[in-house]
Amino acid sequence: MSTGSARTPQTAPCASGVGSPDEAAVDQLTFDVLASRCSSRPVLEHITGRWGTLVLIALHEGPTRFNELRRRVDGVSEKMLAQSLHALERDGFVERTVHSTIPPRVEYELTPLGRRTTDKLHELVNLLEDAMPQVLASQTAYDEDAAA
Amino acid sequence: MSTGSARTPQTAPCASGVGSPDEAAVDQLTFDVLASRCSSRPVLEHITGRWGTLVLIALHEGPTRFNELRRRVDGVSEKMLAQSLHALERDGFVERTVHSTIPPRVEYELTPLGRRTTDKLHELVNLLEDAMPQVLASQTAYDEDAAA
DNA sequence: CAGTATCCGAGAGGATACTG
């Protein structure tokens, strides 16, 4: 796994967890997540990471098998899919069910928490896709301006 | 880089954009973004990327200057902040205003689109922070199970 | 089918120095 040298452990929970009294920099922030070394940061990244969001959205349709998921999330590699799924399962957003048959059948589905989370993601992506024409226009304008 | 053929440039707009009639692979997907080579993917990544989300949330409080933003988003480097801000500005989520004074004063603020987007992010993060105890518990359970 | 293990290149991202 992550061999290398002892990189600092990012195991410091914020308000959400225990929280060390010394770390007072968090006090007036609306969102704990803005403070680094917060336990919610990595979790947010699992969800909003490159594949996390897409995997969650793909799972929104119901229980799905590994390879079906791979097909659904276009461009994801086995490795990254497995990795995302693991993280999401560990965080409690996804449940993995193994049917001990031959051939093996494994299904992934959203937990209630996962579903609520994915709903938000859904809304975000919807908003985004609706706004795409506007975004594309903005990009063009920006680029032309930069070229001048 | 891909399954043996021309995966090539990611400059192909989906349904959201102009859309080439040939790209029919998107048809039955609920979300275009699940298809790679979709113009909304990179945009989603700017928003949900490691710093994008945090920068947007930090901007939710109103117009903010560069260094103030740096302080607010704990852990971000100058380089990454500038980079995120550029991408967000180009996509039309953030507006940059320069006051030609001495010392120079530059303020960043959310555009209407940026604000709507950030609202969704807000909801997501709120949900997440509320769920943190549950998530932490899930992680612990998962790890203990793996250790056995 | 459902993964894990390994190798390796590309690029994200941090530290530092410099500019306007």
Place this chain on the structure above:
DNA sequence: CAGTATCCTCTCGGATACTG
């Protein structure tokens, strides 16, 4: 203050091969 430019490291993530 508000950045840009450079260097350099470490992680991400794709390709490939192998296992149950």
